[in-house]
Amino acid sequence: MTRIVPRSLIRGLCTRLGAGNVLSAPSELAVYDCDALTVERQRPDAVVFPRSARQVADVVALCRQHAVPMIPRGAGTSLAGGCLPLGGGVVVMLTRMNRILEINLRDRLAVVEPGVANLQLTRALAGTGYHFAPDPSSQGASTIGGNVATNAGGPHTLKYGVTVNHVLGLEVVLGDGSIVQLGPVENPAGLDLIGVLVGSEGTLGIVTKTWVRLTPDACDYRTMRAIFNTVDDATNAVSQIIAAGIIPSAMELMDQGILAAVEEAYHFGFPPDAGAILVIEVDGPAAGLDQRQRQIVEICGKFRAREILQATSPAERETLWKCRKMAVGATGRLSPSYLIEDGVVPRTRLPHMLRRIAEIGQKHQVRIVNVAHAGDGNVHPILLFDERNRQQVERARAAGREILEECIACGGSITAEHGIGVEKIALMQRLFAPADLGAMGRIREAFDPAGLFNPGKLLDHAEELRTCGADCQSAAPPAG
Amino acid sequence: MGQIANLPRLRQVSNLPHMTHRMMSTSTLPLTETIAAADEAAVAAAVRDAGQHDTAVYPIGGGTTLDYGARPSRPGIGLSLANLRRVIDYPADDMTITVEAGLTAAELTKCLAEKRQRLPIDVCQSNRATVGGLLATNLSGPRRYACGTIRDYLLGFRAVDGRGTAFSGGGRVVKNAAGYNLGRLMVGSLGTLGIITQATFMVRPMPEASAVLACDVPDFNTAERLLAALVHTQTLPAAVELSAGSCRQDCPALGPLPEGHVARLFVGFEGMTTEVEWMGGQLRSDWRQLGIDSLLSASAAAGDRLWQWLTEFAADLQISVLPSATVGMIQRLLDLVPGGSIQAHAGNGVIGLKLPSSVLPFPLGEGRTHSLPLPLGEGRGEGASPEQPHDFALWLRQQLRPAVAEAGGCVVVRRCPAGAELTACEVWGPPGDGAAVMRAIKDRFDPQGILNPGRFIYDP
Numbered sequence: 059m060t061r062i063v064p065r066s067l068i069r070g071l072c073t074r075l076g077a078g079n080v081l082s083a084p085s086e087l088a089v090y091d092c093d094a095l096t097v098e099r100q101r102p103d104a105v106v107f108p109r110s111a112r113q114v115a116d117v118v119a120l121c122r123q124h125a126v127p128m129i130p131r132g133a134g135t136s137l138a139g140g141c142l143p144l145g146g147g148v149v150v151m152l153t154r155m156n157r158i159l160e161i162n163l164r165d166r167l168a169v170v171e172p173g174v175a176n177l178q179l180t181r182a183l184a185g186t187g188y189h190f191a192p193d194p195s196s197q198g199a200s201t202i203g204g205n206v207a208t209n210a211g212g213p214h215t216l217k218y219g220v221t222v223n224h225v226l227g228l229e230v231v232l233g234d235g236s237i238v239q240l241g242p243v244e245n246p247a248g249l250d251l252i253g254v255l256v257g258s259e260g261t262l263g264i265v266t267k268t269w270v271r272l273t274p275d276a277c278d279y280r281t282m283r284a285i286f287n288t289v290d291d292a293t294n295a296v297s298q299i300i301a302a303g304i305i306p307s308a309m310e311l312m313d314q315g316i317l318a319a320v321e322e323a324y325h326f327g328f329p330p331d332a333g334a335i336l337v338i339e340v341d342g343p344a345a346g347l348d349q350r351q352r353q354i355v356e357i358c359g360k361f362r363a364r365e366i367l368q369a370t371s372p373a374e375r376e377t378l379w380k381c382r383k384m385a386v387g388a389t390g391r392l393s394p395s396y397l398i399e400d401g402v403v404p405r406t407r408l409p410h411m412l413r414r415i416a417e418i419g420q421k422h423q424v425r426i427v428n429v430a431h432a433g434d435g436n437v438h439p440i441l442l443f444d445e446r447n448r449q450q451v452e453r454a455r456a457a458g459r460e461i462l463e464e465c466i467a468c469g470g471s472i473t474a475e476h477g478i479g480v481e482k483i484a485l486m487q488r489l490f491a492p493a494d495l496g497a498m499g500r501i502r503e504a505f506d507p508a509g510l511f512n513p514g515k516l517l518d519h520a521e522e523l524r525t526c527g528a529d530c531q532s533a534a535p536p537a538g
Numbered sequence: 539m540g541q542i543a544n545l546p547r548l549r550q551v552s553n554l555p556h557m558t559h560r561m562m563s564t565s566t567l568p569l570t571e572t573i574a575a576a577d578e579a580a581v582a583a584a585v586r587d588a589g590q591h592d593t594a595v596y597p598i599g600g601g602t603t604l605d606y607g608a609r610p611s612r613p614g615i616g617l618s619l620a621n622l623r624r625v626i627d628y629p630a631d632d633m634t635i636t637v638e639a640g641l642t643a644a645e646l647t648k649c650l651a652e653k654r655q656r657l658p659i660d661v662c663q664s665n666r667a668t669v670g671g672l673l674a675t676n677l678s679g680p681r682r683y684a685c686g687t688i689r690d691y692l693l694g695f696r697a698v699d700g701r702g703t704a705f706s707g708g709g710r711v712v713k714n715a716a717g718y719n720l721g722r723l724m725v726g727s728l729g730t731l732g733i734i735t736q737a738t739f740m741v742r743p744m745p746e747a748s749a750v751l752a753c754d755v756p757d758f759n760t761a762e763r764l765l766a767a768l769v770h771t772q773t774l775p776a777a778v779e780l781s782a783g784s785c786r787q788d789c790p791a792l793g794p795l796p797e798g799h800v801a802r803l804f805v806g807f808e809g810m811t812t813e814v815e816w817m818g819g820q821l822r823s824d825w826r827q828l829g830i831d832s833l834l835s836a837s838a839a840a841g842d843r844l845w846q847w848l849t850e851f852a853a854d855l856q857i858s859v860l861p862s863a864t865v866g867m868i869q870r871l872l873d874l875v876p877g878g879s880i881q882a883h884a885g886n887g888v889i890g891l892k893l894p895s896s897v898l899p900f901p902l903g904e905g906r907t908h909s910l911p912l913p914l915g916e917g918r919g920e921g922a923s924p925e926q927p928h929d930f931a932l933w934l935r936q937q938l939r940p941a942v943a944e945a946g947g948c949v950v951v952r953r954c955p956a957g958a959e960l961t962a963c964e965v966w967g968p969p970g971d972g973a974a975v976m977r978a979i980k981d982r983f984d985p986q987g988i989l990n991p992g993r994f995i996y997d998p
Contacts, residue, residue, distance in 0.1 A: 163769055164862040165887075187770055209715045220713065222722070223690050238971035243858045244886050245676075247950050247966035248995045249731075249976045253689060253722025257715055277772050301631045303654060303743030343774065345816035346809060402711045404632040434713045435632075474713040482716075489716055493705040497983070498718045504978035517717060 063103035063146070067124045071106055071148070074116040079107040079154075090131070090149050094196075095139035095481055096395070097451060102129065102143035107151045111229060111237050111266035114150065118264065119235035121148055127510045130260040132173060132201030137398050138479025140208065140259050144514040150264060152203050158182050159267070166272045167226055167242060172203025172265050176210075179270070188272035191218040194475065195386060203265050209257030211475035213308040213382070216433035217341075218273060220475065222256040227269030230255060233506040242269035254501060259477045260512040262505040276307065276341030280351040281369040283378045284358040285332045289313050289428075291361040292334035293408040296432040298357045299338070300405065304350055306433060310337040310382045313412065315427030316389065316440065320381050323388040328381075332364070336432065337382050385429050386440065393425070393442035395451075399458050403470035405435035414464045415439050422457035424450075436474040437465075463488060478516045486517055566604045567596045572616035578696060578704055578735040584617050585733065585988070586702030594991045597729045599668030600642060603675050605953050607728055608962040611992025619670050622735055625649055627710070634693060634710055636738040639670030654744045658685035660849040670734045676726030679849040680777035680806060683885040691739045692721040697732035700984025710738045723979070730994045731983040745808035748776070749818050750844045752792055752834040753825055754799040760830075761801050762865040765884055767828055768805070773817035777806035778885035779848055782868050783878050784894065790847050791840030801868070803884070804848065851881040852953070853890030855938070859947035861887040870941050887947070931964045939967060963998035 063082075071080045081087060082104045091099040103126070108114045121128050127147035134141050143149055156173035163186055170179060176197035179190050192205055193212035200210065206228070211220040218224075227241025240252050255262055286292040292311055299306065312320070313334050321328050328335070336358070340350045355366055369375040389396050403411045412428060415437065419426035425442040441458055443450040462472040462485055472478070472485045486495060498517055502509075570593075575581045588595045594614025598604070622638035623645070630653040637646060643664035650656050660679020661667050673695070678687045694708030707720030724731060755761045761780060768778060781789070782801035789795075795802055807817045822833055836844050859867045864884045872878060877894035934949070942949050951965040963969070973995070980987075980996050991997075 162862075164766055165860045166769065209719070211713060211715075215713060219686075219690065220715075222719065223686060232975065234974075240972055243860060243947050245856065245858045245888055245950070246948050246970070248970065248972065249727055249979060250689065250722045250725065251972045251975060253725075254718050254720070257719055262718075274774070297631055300633060305743065342809070343772070343813050343816055343820075346813035349810065349812065400715075402713050404629060404634070404711055406629065406631045431713075435711060436713050469709075470711045471709050471714040471716045473715045474711070475715050477715050478717065486717060489709075491706065493703055494707060495717075496703075497699070497705045497707065497720055500982035501718050501720070501723070501979060504982050505975055507978075 081105040093134040093141040132204035135196040140479040208477040229267035230263040278344040284363040288333035295361040309433035311430040311432035313428040319388040395445040400476040401465035402474035403468040568613040574618035599671035600666035607993030608965040684776040694738040696736040747811040747814040779804040780884040790843040
């Protein structure tokens, strides 16, 4: 299955990038055989570390010449296998392009290379009064390039949107090896290529520079943590808050299972029979916040919240957030391995969805605990299993699949912020009609006719083109 | 429904299901006839039919932006979406809405207002402009500073491509990373990749209160100083607008710009009543500290009229630069176009320029015709004499575009003047980075090139 990469390609890469920036010995490649989706592994044929757009363009030109696939990669935190070198190829590591090139407050933008970690940018902006809004849980490691590739979100997307809402411009190496700049001026003529490149999971080109929009820091916050008897009460409170016309900056849900894990690890003192907690934050000018907080407290009370804590200092706010931020890590105490799903449903369907997740877990005998960006209807069920037990692995994957199918049945989607990668590629046909997948296939073909950027990810390229041709003919009712 | 002149012949189409007719003004398009589709199947059938006869198709919504884009390259049929006007689904608690493309912006606003929600996009002529047209043109108004553009609200859509195949993109949930974001590509593509038949939007709660504060600016240095100061304001403006030049004497509630001032800066706020009041007070004190005394503010009712007035500014040209280059660019524009009128989304660097009708060498919309040459500005360029009529396209190429390119910006002709006969390159500018990919996408969605041929960027 592994492709034989011609020696001439390796030599070419060494010449262009310097031998020190090219790995091709099998022992050196093992680290790159998977990302944060660890249930699938495949060793690449080579790994390169370009340091400039020019070098990326050289890599693209050389790979194209030899018809060898390229897999762009940042920190490798993809939970969907977005960086899996399916069928081998050259992994293009962008982590050494990690400079913040410009912070321009007057124009409210920053210019960064793809390997800059999300948190690195956040730290560089501290004290300026501005920040980069997307804050995925992986932000300590995940790179801006990776955030762009997956259209990353985080807890604050409810109010502030996802990555695509915060990208003003891109420098991209296209399939023909050309380096193009899109933006950063608003409203350029032509098609919004930026909009389609963001979230394209490295399948349309390799981003070498990003102009990100900076968002003013909130002047004040009110952070609350409410404990509910049942998940239903918590999710109903979420719906009610939104229906009251309040857009909190975050509204995070944790269910009993994950609370138990967090409690075991960090001893926050949650009552053991608590059904769910919500961490709710509103931000904005101080003038309106107390009123909003009162409304939220009232709504939580209506749904029998048994305890509502309100942070009165930045330190207390940190504490309230801590249990949410440590949640996923704490699952390590429960099980040797876990699979985090990323489903999304209309938010009023959340109570139903969380009930179904519990049922599906029982059916497949998989323990499932939940965190959710509840305000967005975005659930992150964490399926616990032991990787060494093939049966358990299979059961977890089957349960994961069924959860996502339920999301589709609820009118939702199979990913809100992690991407399709390899993990969900088979489900694309459940979510979209052949004509829809055909349209996506045409976009991919327009960008990358040779099909060398991250093949086998996001959508089954060859398959879609084939189906599209057939279906588009048959879908059309006979004229006349 | 008013009868409008210059109506092309209407065709009774027997082989297209559910066709009805509707009158509309389509005088700027080379239409042999206009048909009105009743549903998506009819749109698909009409496109397929046109494809078989290699006839161009010009999708038409409310007919408010038919002069947007370059000169159509060949005659064809007008395909009206005005009868696709259903609200398909409005789960208000999910804050999403799915509607058909022919629904007018005003109807959409009304529907959302019943649940105290809104789509925070400013729309010109909202009684006529349709959802489909809004998406195709991607026009926006003052609120884009805080709220973004319609691209930020489109969650999913259905459309018919140039082969007559219906397809969809996105979904009905507020957060969705499954597959390519085709919606972003469709928005602003002027119907050249597909004819949008249905759209799902994320909507927002209606703000409780809004206010507009303004001040008159004595010189452009002060304008830049005020704009730069807004970067560090504690307030959260919803809109930051700058008006300059002539023809802006009709400002409701605030009156004309007094002598000795070059521009008027507007800052809009929205939110809870307490927030809006606090932000207004805060900005007043910020401005006082910056030495601005002549503060203007509008009452709530007048404030609505002001928003409306800011929204309805019908620019002939749109110039985009970085926000920091906005004031410099405005000065340059006023220099290049004496008598021009400007309204800028100054926080975004998006500048609208209205040409003075008295100096135009060509008819420019209803009742705005003239035959005098456009001055080239203080002897710049060859042949600046008024005796020698100038070519608008030449002026764009030789004067305006280089000046804007120097500032790293770009120019789009928003209203293609009848008789100006502009090519795509003249309207949209020379092909930039990514042009080859755009062309490749177009070829795959409309291989025969029948959707709005000539009007968009593809044929410079």
